[in-house]
Amino acid sequence: MRLLRATYKDFSDEKLMHEMQLGKEQAFQELYDRYAQSLHQYFYRRMWKDKEKAEDFVHDLFTKIIKNPESFDVNRTFKTWIFSVANNMTINEYKKQAVRSVVSTGIETEYQASTNASSDSIVQDEMFREALEKELIELDEKHREVFELRHIQGFSVKEIAQTLGINEGTVKSRVFYAVKQLTGKLVEFKVSLQA
Numbered sequence: 001m002r003l004l005r006a007t008y009k010d011f012s013d014e015k016l017m018h019e020m021q022l023g024k025e026q027a028f029q030e031l032y033d034r035y036a037q038s039l040h041q042y043f044y045r046r047m048w049k050d051k052e053k054a055e056d057f058v059h060d061l062f063t064k065i066i067k068n069p070e071s072f073d074v075n076r077t078f079k080t081w082i083f084s085v086a087n088n089m090t091i092n093e094y095k096k097q098a099v100r101s102v103v104s105t106g107i108e109t110e111y112q113a114s115t116n117a118s119s120d121s122i123v124q125d126e127m128f129r130e131a132l133e134k135e136l137i138e139l140d141e142k143h144r145e146v147f148e149l150r151h152i153q154g155f156s157v158k159e160i161a162q163t164l165g166i167n168e169g170t171v172k173s174r175v176f177y178a179v180k181q182l183t184g185k186l187v188e189f190k191v192s193l194q195a
Helices: 002-011 013-021 025-046 051-067 079-102 119-138 143-150 157-164 168-185
Strands: none
Touching: 002 025, 013 025, 013 079, 025 051, 025 079, 025 143, 051 079, 079 157, 119 143, 119 168, 143 157, 143 168, 157 168
C-alpha cells in the first residue's frame, strides 16, 4: 500500500483522473490531497469568508468528481478544469444569494508576517493587507476575479482564460486594469503590483 501511494504521488493530475475513472480510490485521495486546501481558500474568499460554506463547497465539488469522474476529459488540464467547476459553483451560489438579497462581506487575502520582522513592519504589513482587501472589494467582479486568480491563486494567463472561458487578451486587459487601479489606490504604501 505504501509503495502504491508513493507511485501515485508521481502521477500528473490528468493521469490521476484517468486512474480514478478506472476506479482507483488512491488516485482520488492524491487529487484531494493536492487540491482541497487551495479550493477551500478559493471558496472561502468567494463565499463571504464563510468557513463552513467553503468546506461544504469543497465537499460538494469532490463528491461530484467521485460520482462522475468521466465528466473530466483527460486531454484537458485538470487544474483549470477543477477551478472552472469551482467558479461555476460560486456563480450559481451568487445567483441564489442574489435572490435572497445577501451581500458579500469581502475577500480574504493571504497574509503571513515574518517572525523576524520588526513590529513597525508587521503593523505596516497589516495596514497594507487591510487596505488591499478594502480596495479589492471596490473593484468590479470581473477585474477582482482575474486579480485573485492571477495574484492569489497563482494561475497563468492561459489558465485564467480557460477557467473563465474568456480569451487571453481579455485576461491580460483585466489584470492590467485591476493592477493599475489597485496601485493607484495603494500609493501611500509605495507598492508597485505586477500585471
